[in-house]
Amino acid sequence: MPLLRRLGGLDEVFASAALVLMTLIPLAEMALRPLLGEGIVNAPVLVQHLGLVLAMAGALLAERGGHLSTLGTGLSHSHNPSLRRGAQLVAQGGGAFLAGLLAWASTEFVLSEREAGRILAYGIPVWSIQAAMPLGFALLGLRLGRHCCRTPGLGLLAGAGLTGLGIVVAHLFAESAGLPLPLLPAVVALVLMLLAGTPIFAVLGGLALALFWAEGQPLASVPLSHYQITVNPSLPALPLFTLAGLVFARSSAAGRLGQLFTACFGSGTTGTAIAAAMLCSCFTAFTGGSGVTILALGGLLLPLLKDAGMPERRGISLVTSASALGVLLAPSVPLIMYAIIARVPINTMFLAGLLPALVMVGFLVLVGGYLRPVPGAPRATAPRASAAEIARLAWAARWEILAPGVAIGALASGLATPTESAALTAAYALLTQAIAHRELSPALLRRCLADCAQVIGGVMLILGMALGLTNYLVDAGIPDAAVEWVQATLPNRFAFLAALNVFLFAAGALMEIYAAIVVLVPLLLPVAQSYGIHPVHFGVIFLAVMEMGFLCPPAGMNIFFASAMFGKPIREVAVSVLPALLAIFLGALVIAWVPWLSTGLPGVVGG
Incomplete structure (x- = not known):
């Protein structure tokens, strides 16, 4: 467990490093332009992609600190122990499952980008930065799911199992060329998760995946949207x-x-x-x-x-x-x-x-x-x-x-x-x-x-x-x-x-x-x-x-x-x-x- 705790601290390291570089690169660019006539190669794009690293590492850090936004209905803080525990299981278990779906969809997106072979700058392939998405969603699922069990070891197994279940379900959709999804039960389940305290990002992502799924469209459309807004030129x-x-x-x-x-x-x-x-x-x-x-x-x-x-x-x-x-x-x-x-x-x-x-x-x-x-x-x-x-x-x-x-x-x-x-x-x-x-x-x-x-x-x-x-x-x-x-x-x-x-x-x-x-x-x-x-x-x-x-x-x-x-x-x-x-x-x-x-x-x- 000490090893896991040390690994858990890497989210802060990566997030802080990305934030420091996002500050230094534009300043260096401003200083170099008048002196040398040119600055850092693809500096704006580098900073934008550092924003993607910051977003995923920061989300992991927010989960670790208990700051992922939820609807806050109070079910998970009810005075009734059974209701409180049930809401927690639905919230954290549902969040882990949805994070697994998003991890698979992100993997599909990154693999397609890898085939395109785009280079960010200095020989860095774009897909290597985009890989922060499937890795981040998988780790979020693992961390959310571990709260389903009070025993740390069993909690990690629960998190891995629920996240893996989401990955398997998404894989089945991809392999079946459009496995039909009953949309109404899916929406009801998402609403229940939201009321129970599942993080808002997971419910919104789950709803977007369900809608694309019901239309037979690629699930990679959702991580593509996440990538597009994260690397927006003004977003840093x-x-x-x-x-x-x-x-x-x-x-x-x-x-x-x-x-x-x-x-x-x-x-x-x-x-x-x-x-x-x-x-x-x-x-x-x-x-x-x-x-x-x-x-x-x-x-x-x-x-x-x-x-x-x-x-x-x-x-x-x-x-x-x-x-x-x-x-x-x-x-x-x-x-x-x-x-x-x-x-x-x-x-x-x-x-x-x-x-x-x-x-x-x-x-x-x-x-x-x-x-x-x-x-x-x-x-x-x-x-x-x-x-x-x-x-x-x-x-x-x-x-x-x-x-x-x-x-x-x-x-x-x-x-x-x-x-x-x-x-x-x-x-x-x-x-x-x-x-x-x-x-x-x-x-x-x-x-x-x-x-x-x-x-x-x-x-x-x-x-x-x-x-x-x-x-x-x-x-x-x-x-x-x-x-x-x-x-x-x-x-x-x-x-x-x-x-x-x-x-x-x-x-x-x-x-x-x-x-x-x-x-x-x-x-x-x-x-x-x-x-x-x-x-x-x-x-x-x-x-x-x-x-x-x-x-x-x-x-x-x-x-x-x-x-x-x-x-x-x-x-x-x-x-x-x-x-x-x-x-x-x-x-x-x-x-x-x-x-x-x-x-x-x-x-x-x-x-």
Whole structure:
């Protein structure tokens, strides 16, 4: 077993190495181009394929840390021991079986690519990197299945058996030239697995495989989709921006920014509430996850809000809900994801989100009631900070303040591609926190690399499987049918926008934002365009409404993060954010009905 534990640690090694190389190669490319006239051979493609290694190794790391996303219905945590154990067996056993199916489908894909004989760079065959997919899915199946048995040795046998069963079933399909699949029982089984707690990626992948299987099409279509989105030219920006945000989150940057924001907006209830909302939004934009913001800033901001006279419950509500609003601010990961899926320039989406983000923060603090005074509540006695004090705090946080300028400036100036801009931002975060502040120790760096790999690995698996499902739906003509049905049902643009907001609110409560972007955007964007809605405007609407999903169980992870951070029951946190949900919904309606808020700034800058 010590050998297995040592082998288990290789996922972190490979993921961290891929992430470091993804940072260094674009930086070397930027330095070599002006000096030598050329850079590293096929540098962008190398970085994109390192993203595939990061995705698979990061997914293994996420499984090891218990961070693979599930629906979170609570069956696996039931007070009934029999129900809890049964749900665990279905969830983990089903996940292992589905991972086996995906491992076989990926093997078929890699073998076909091997015959093509493509070379990546420096004599490295493309298939050798693609082999990370079947190996990764097989190891995921082994690890998921081992939880079916409490005895470690028997657990490994169970994992190997269930994964192997999936491989055998997929092989039978391939050998039988289209073994018929009863689709309805397969879908029912997948829904039961999802409710039991099977990882979302496995259920989405299983559904995509079932649909292709029922049509007699190659199962390799699903891993092909996973490969296509993983090596998308803009996608390496996601892990690199996330790494930069995590470095800031794990250092004392949050404290420095918190002091500066509080000083700028005042120490009373109004000023502290606005400062908290702005800080949480900006921090989420950089960390790529509102849950990270709650963990990084919750312990800092809640005492400040309470000292300013805000009741604890309202303070928890503000931190929990404001952490969801950074989705519209650059360099937010969902913002980049939408740009990639909708084929909109990333810098255009960065500009498009600025005014709507301010609108959403304004609605949150005003309509959400966070500025309402509380009779008899203690008031902050600290005087308003002087200009000299604000200047001192700004100087202390100067490196963090400049970070957005580095990220957006390099991209907007045309000096760097999205990947190079993200690599520059990650290097900037690492160097400033390690050298200027001396807060980035080797142990902390390792933790940041591992956490980034876990986040990206779990997200990329969901994206890849969701894209496979989306490709099937597009091939089946579902978007065209949706356009016709919606146009016949909703008479005008405003009716469509109202229905869109309600639908996305429900989708946000049931789906992770990344899966929702990949699955829903290709289906809904053609419908929106048929009503004359610009893709940039639609993207801002989509992301603004999906922000509510962070606050709605079962997919609303902010509720669970806040419950753990503040030591409060989930129900109490969920009830506390109800006013915020109404405020965000109203803000999203304003953004939907006033297109200029989204398209005005990109038009001015671009024009």
